[in-house]
Amino acid sequence: MPAALIWLVFALGLAGAEALTGDMFLLMLSGGALAAAGSSWLLALPVWVDGGVFLVVSVLLLVLVRPALRRKFTAGEGLPEPVKALEGKQALVLDRVSRHEGQVKLDGEVWTARPFNDNDVYQPGDHVTVMHIDGATAVVWKSE
Structure with a gap:
C-alpha cells in the first residue's frame, strides 16, 4: 500500500x-x-x-x-432570550393597567401587565410599549 x-x-x-x-x-x-x-x-x-x-x-x-x-x-452572542425579544414591542391594553392589575395583548398572547411608573394608569384600547418583562408580567409604558 x-x-x-x-x-x-x-x-x-x-x-x-x-x-x-x-x-x-x-x-x-x-x-x-x-x-x-x-x-x-x-x-x-x-x-x-x-x-x-x-x-x-x-x-x-x-x-x-x-x-x-x-x-x-x-464569539457569537447566540440567540436572545425569548423574553428579551419582546422588549420594545407594541402591545394593546385589554384590561385597565394600573399598579396591581391589567392585561395587554402582546404578539397575539395575553399578558398580565403593570405600568413602568407606578402612578400611571392605562385604559383599554391604549397602545403601550413593553419596557421589559418581569417574570410573567409585562412592564409597559405609554409615551404621552
Missing part, C-alpha cells in the same frame, strides 16, 4: 474522530496528515520526510489556525 494512501486514511480517521470531540485539535492533525499525503503523492520522498511535513503542518495549524477558529465559533 502506498504511503500517500496510508496518510490519507489517517487524515480521514482523524477528521472522523474530530466529529466526536468538536475541539478542533484532531482536525488540525488531520490537516497535517492530509499535507503529508499530498507531499508523499506529489514528491515521492522518503517516509521520514512525510512525517516531518505532518509534524510541521500540524504544529502550524494548531498554533495559527485553531485559536482563530475557536474565537470565531465561541
